[in-house]
Amino acid sequence: MAGKRTIGLEKTERDADPFVGGQVDPDRHRPVVDGKRIKGRGTRSNQTGRFEPYQKEPVDDGWGGAWDDDDLPPFRTEVQEEKSRTIITRNDSPDIPFDRSINPYRGCEHGCVYCFARPSHAYMGLSAGLDFETKLFAKPDAATQLSQELAARGYKPRPIAIGTNTDPYQPIERRYRLMPDILDVLIETGHPVAIVTKSSLILRDIDRLKVLNERNLVKVALSVTSLDNKLSRALEPRAASPKRRLETIEKLAEAGIPTSVLVAPIIPALNDDELEAILSAAYDAGAREAGTILLRLPNEVSPLFQDWLLQHYPDRYRHVMSILRSMRGGKDYDSRTGHRMRGSGPHADILSKRMDVACRKLGFATRRTRLSLKYFNPPARNDAQLTLF
Structure with missing residues (x-):
């Protein structure tokens, strides 16, 4: 980043990118953390956020000792509580099938290396790397805020999406239990909700989901990236195993809750x-x-992600990045609406056709479940006059 000063030197790994003029990119030096400090984490980098004025890196002063990564304490999960101004986030993107969402947490302990939400930690002055999966933020007043926002004058109900940025059922949810209170508000107000997760913890709240489903107010999607345990553990180190995710789909479906599968991301x-x-x-x-x-x-x-590829699948690095860039107009990423979710070109077309053929063959529904809006009953506003009866 232009204007950013670097303080100190750190052990680095130079990665040759064969697609930068066929030569090693001299600027592609990625600070890495090795050893037991990052066991169970998705990435080994904790590079300073892009908005910070200084690039902070530990210095080897020649005295040894704490410079050895294995002598330093492991990265522990830290959680701070925060109170945001609003709990419902709005969007008007035409390629996203919802216009509002809730994120009870910032950051995600699942540690999925590919998570597109990682860059959001830079706005907190933190790294998109290890900070994203170890320095988390919880919103304990989420349910109270939700109730207040649903009570606002002129609020019109539309399905609220939960889990589209960070997973609401990540491991720290076992302690904070934000989702039961959020679901209780939605039950009380008759508000529809769509949940995306890769965690079996959602089964803890299955009774609440059943109540919502009695009025067609809920649907759930399980993200399944791979059936290969080794690949899944490397990509998503603290998420449920593929087997547990399929078992979760089964139990939700047996309970009558509309359940879908999200095969994402396709790499x-x-x-x-x-x-x-x-x-x-x-x-x-x-x-x-x-x-x-x-x-x-x-x-x-x-x-x-490129560092992760070089660490876990170095023999596939060139092939993966070559195909991906061919689907992104020669770039690592194309953020244009309509392109960012599926890419373009022959490879993207083949994937789309494979998806269509497989879904038709298996019998997947061609239309999305539409949740009901007719049961919405907003909570009383704080300024509402009390009734006598």
Whole structure:
């Protein structure tokens, strides 16, 4: 970043990118953390956020000792509580099937290396790398804020999406239990909700989901990236195993809750060959709708993912990035509406056709479940006159 000063030197790894004029890119030096400090984490980089005026890096002063990563304490999950001005986030993107969402948490302990939400931590003065999965923010007043916003004059109900940025059922939800209170508000007000997760923890709230489903107010999507345990653990180190996700689909479907599978992200030459197998396994488990999204590499996610590839699948690095760039107009990422979710070109067209053929063959629904809006009953406003009866 222009204008950013660097303080100190850190152990670095130089990665040769064969697609930068066929030569090593001299600026592609990625600070990395090695050893037991990052066991169970998705990335090994904690590079300073892009909005910070200084690039901070620890210095090897020659005295040894704490310079050895293994002698330093491991990265622990830290959670700060925050009170945001609003809990419902709005968007008007034409390629997103919802216009409002709730994120009970900032950052995500699942540690998915590909997560497109990682760059949002830069706005907190933190790194999109290890900070994103270890320095988390919880919103304990989320349910109270939601109730207040639903009570606002002129509020018109539309399905609220939860889990589209960070997972609401990530591990710290076991302690904070924000989702039960949020679901209680939605039950009380008759408001529709669509939930996306890759965690089996959602089954804790299955009784609340059943109540919502009695009035057609809920649907759930499970994200399944791979059926390969090794690949899944490397990509999503603290998320539920593929088997547990399929079992979660099965239990939700058995409870009558509309359940779908999201095969995402599709990573060319890494998990794209599993598309049909994932769809088949999810359908057998009870999913009746399906979707897919191409890998997105905005801002800091691109170098993080490339470093992950070189660490775990160095033999596939060139092939994965070559195909992905061919689907993104020669770039790591194309943020244009209509392109960012699926890419363009022959590879994107083939993936789209494979998805369509597999869904038709298996019997997935061609139309999305439409949630009901007719039951919405806003909570009383704080300024409302009290009634006598």
